[in-house]
Amino acid sequence: MSISLNPKTFVSGGLLNDVDVEIVEARYALFDYQGTVDAANMRTSLRLQLRTLDGAQDATEHLTLGATTDFVPNDSDGGLTLRSLSGKTALSKRSKLYFFLQSLAEAGADMSRLDSGRADELEGLKFHFVRKAMPDMGGLEVTRRGKHQDQAIEYIHVTKVIDWPQKKAAPKSKAPAAAGGPPPEVENAATEILMEVAKPGMTLQRLGLEAMKRGSKLDVKTRNQISRLLVNEQWLADHGVVVENKQLVLVPWAAEDEVPF
Secondary structure (H helix, E strand, O other), X not given: OOOOOOHHHOOOXXXXXXXXXXXXXXXXXXXXXXXXXXXXXXXXXXXXXXXXXXXXXXXXXXXXXXXXXXXXXXXXXXXXXXXXXXXXXXOOOOOHHHHHHHHHHHOOOOHHHHOOOXXXXXXXXXXXXXXXXXXXXXXXXXXXXXXXXXOOOEEEEEEEEEEOOOOOOOOOOOOOOOOOOOOHHHHXXXXXXXXXXXXXXXXXXXXXXHHHHHOOOOOHHHHHHHHHHHOOHHHHHHOOOEEEOOEEEEOOOOOOOOOOO
């Protein structure tokens, strides 16, 4: 296919701004800032696939919501919901996601539709937005500025809700058969990480973080499955590890004089 040089076929470059868009897909995802940070500094985000209402341009927007040590996409439903690794049950207001959703509420949207936490509830939402500077959040968002400390960190601010159609109820289907255990490769990888890093005094949160770091080259689904096993107290007990108050207190293969994490 040839690329036209007719100016009428050209599209805008850079970030979308001051435009009417539709959310065509919404999923939770891990965000590495276009490869500029390592696995330990990735953030969990709500990833929006946007399309301008004139159909001329598509764009992806990551609304970061917190550290991967607290929440990760739920691989069991393809990132439609979040899974807590740290035990936290609520998201922080110090995030791009919060400011986006707050502006959506101020524009008159029925936010009770998002009580389920499902990302796909946002699909089909048509709105107008502009980019606005957000308050200093500290942490990674600020350090990524590098030498450009005066560069504003922006979020997409909803100024008008154009349409938000109700989702049609999905047809009822037979209950799926009970899922089996994790694939052997996941079980083996989790066991290997456990044997290498587990020490008395280590928290489950730290253990889950080690899984994310060591599995940084794996796909998201496999990495999340490994992390899930390593914070599962029953799975740990099956491997002889005793957990109390979210902390490892007995690791049979660790030396008694090992310094705790």
